[in-house]
Amino acid sequence: MIYDIRHVTTYNYESQVSFARCSLRLEPINSAGQQLVSHSVDIKPAPASRTMRTDFFGTRTETVLIENPHRVLRIDSRSRVYVERSTPGRGDDSPPWQTLRDASFDSSDLSAASPIGYVFASPLVPILDDVTAYAAISFPDGRGILAGAVDLMHRIRTEFKYDPKATVISTPLQEVLEKRHGVCQDFAHIMIAGMRGLGLPAAYVSGYLRTIPPPGKVRLQGADATHAWASVWCGKRLGWIGFDPTNDILVENDHIILAVGRDFSDVSPVDGVIVGSRKQKLAVAVDVLLVE
Known part of the structure; x- marks a missing residue:
């Protein structure tokens, strides 16, 4: 099966944020039974820098720095993934x-x-x-x-x-x-x-x-x-x-x-620190659609 995934995270801040440093774990992994076909992340406002690393567990983690003052941060992740797993039955034999x-x-x-x-x-x-x-x-x-x-x-x-x-x-x-x-x-x-x-x-x-x-x-x-x-x-x-x-x-x-x-x-798909607003509203929207 091939899936198209869209994962949109939006932060609305009570007052202006002057700086943000975020860690994004939004790239689906390649593993047995799953293959990543494509992946992209659009961020507004545009980051001053973006760096990628792979952590101990194999998760691709992107660190972004945003230095433009903003009241809204929007992170739009889009991926296409191929999935084909072989799973045992609920009653299959297994070791004690x-x-x-x-x-x-x-x-x-x-x-x-x-x-x-x-x-x-x-x-x-x-x-x-x-x-x-x-x-x-x-x-x-x-x-x-x-x-x-x-x-x-x-x-x-x-x-x-x-x-x-x-x-x-x-x-x-x-x-x-x-x-x-x-x-x-x-x-x-x-x-x-x-x-x-x-x-x-x-x-x-x-x-x-x-x-x-x-x-x-x-x-x-x-x-x-x-x-x-x-x-x-x-x-x-x-x-x-x-x-x-x-x-x-x-x-x-x-x-x-x-x-x-x-x-x-x-x-955690998105975490980090900001300099500015004391209150914020978080909205997350996810769509997972089968590609016919």
Whole structure:
């Protein structure tokens, strides 16, 4: 499948901003099952400089400096991506989760693809006893990693309510667990924290969902903005598998990967600092269209 993606971020400031430094993570990655065909970002006002780097996780990050005074900052990202993934079935066999836990800690590979980088706490995903206990219900002794992750994903989907007004990025994970309300970032963080608490590698993935579903299928939650899900290491044979707890589905061809990291703080599409306005309004619009 080929997708055209448009991601427009607009900041409206209460008063004039004299300087802005932004980090943009808006270029979809090239990975197994996904190929970036084209990508461009238009920024108004025009930046004084633009520099590109690739971070440890393989995310292309652009740093822009804006020195013209402005009240509105508009970042218009457009990409074309080819997606063709092979995903295991929900009931397929997989190694026992304890075997993968032990293999993760025995790994001597320190690359971004290594499981060892995703088993420890990270800035937005602490290891919490309550979250670990919640996840442990899905992982009795000897259960396959795939079956356990599917069960945990399903429980989050059925026991938590999608509620965009319930949380913000800074809402503590303990509060999300207690409220059982939140959005895709919260559900991904809960799943990741629970699995890491058991010693299992889980990464945070930001990306997009197909906006218009195939005929006969329901529209997925999170399709109007950037989406988030978990990626779980399922051993050398299966590799990293995506699990979307917001929609209770394995990641296949309706998902486009933007970036991978330990949690949202590693992959925020746009962040930075400004000199000027005390108040601002943020608007984000995302379109993901299948190219016929």
